[in-house]
Structure formats: C-alpha cells, structure tokens
C-alpha cells in the first residue's frame with residue numbers, strides 16, 4: 734500500500750501490546766467502514782507503535 738505524507742492519526746497501539754498489529758488492522762477496518770474509507774496502518778518506528786492513519790482530505794464529506 735502506498736504510504737501518504739502528513740496523514741491524520743486516528744489510533745495508536747503500542748507494539749508492546751499483545752497482537753498489536755492485528756488490533757491495528759482491525760481498527761483500520763472499522764474506520765474504513767465508517768468515516769475514513771482510506772484508513773490504513775502505519776508503523777511508527779521511533780514510537781514503537783502501530784498507528785491507524787487516514788490521508789489528509791481522505792475522509793468522506
């Protein structure tokens with residue numbers, strides 16, 4: 734999936750949590766079903782966390 738500049742962060746799940754990546758992917762799916770059809774997961778390497786993001790302007794009006 735192409736990654737995006739300046740995404741809006743919707744969720745942040747610490748990599749220390751159990752099944753963090755699965756949870757992040759699930760949350761992204763929930764957002765895609767809602768107001769953020771382009772929501773997807775990034776990994777924040779310095780923050781050691783998965784983030785669910787939506788590209789700016791990607792939310793449906």
Ligand SMILES: [Zn+2]
Pocket residue numbers: 735736737740773775786
């Ligand atoms: Zn992205």
